[in-house]
Amino acid sequence: MNPVWFDKLESEFEKPYFEKLWSEVGDAYEKSTCFPPKRMIFEAFNQCDWKNLKVVIIGQDPYHGMGEAHGLSFSVPDGTKIPPSLRNIFKELNEDLGTELPIFGSLERWASQGVLLLNAGLTVEKDKANSHKNLDWNRFTDAVIELINHEKEGVVFMLWGNFAQKKGGKIDPEKHLILQSGHPSPMSANQGKWFGNKHFSLANKYLRKRKVKAVKW
Numbered sequence: 001m002n003p004v005w006f007d008k009l010e011s012e013f014e015k016p017y018f019e020k021l022w023s024e025v026g027d028a029y030e031k032s033t034c035f036p037p038k039r040m041i042f043e044a045f046n047q048c049d050w051k052n053l054k055v056v057i058i059g060q061d062p063y064h065g066m067g068e069a070h071g072l073s074f075s076v077p078d079g080t081k082i083p084p085s086l087r088n089i090f091k092e093l094n095e096d097l098g099t100e101l102p103i104f105g106s107l108e109r110w111a112s113q114g115v116l117l118l119n120a121g122l123t124v125e126k127d128k129a130n131s132h133k134n135l136d137w138n139r140f141t142d143a144v145i146e147l148i149n150h151e152k153e154g155v156v157f158m159l160w161g162n163f164a165q166k167k168g169g170k171i172d173p174e175k176h177l178i179l180q181s182g183h184p185s186p187m188s189a190n191q192g193k194w195f196g197n198k199h200f201s202l203a204n205k206y207l208r209k210r211k212v213k214a215v216k217w
Contacts, residue, residue: 043071
């Protein structure tokens, strides 16, 4: 993990629950195929610099198909088929800011600009969505969100869907911008809960107002 993030979270890593969690993760990776690759479990923190943190996008758990998950919520490696939720994210981005629809699905370009693409659970078993929900990842990622909430100011939190909104329930709206909408999954988007949220332009407007460099979405 990025050393700055590691220093910020070191006390969390030393807690008994995390030691137990990490042992269970190790067992899971030994017994079955799990994603993302073990070396990329904390990739969201490696790709997003703490000092440059501007936006947090909360996902639920990694993609569970072969070759899809690489440690960033909603993102897939370039060359991988773009999943439906990510395709809807790109469509909203196109409608909101007029950007061209990307042909590749990696969001590393967002992460490098200060967007933390954080899944609530950082691991999953192959072909079994939310299969690691009983591991204590949620406690760890709650601690990450609380750390940002407490130590930072002026971060944009994008909470898509009920799960993310509940996850971000303790974020201080006086210190940060909280943007909420339906989830970009086809079911939610087709019910009119996703398209038109304009989160990308709203985020940049807020950042510019705070004299912070906007994200090139």
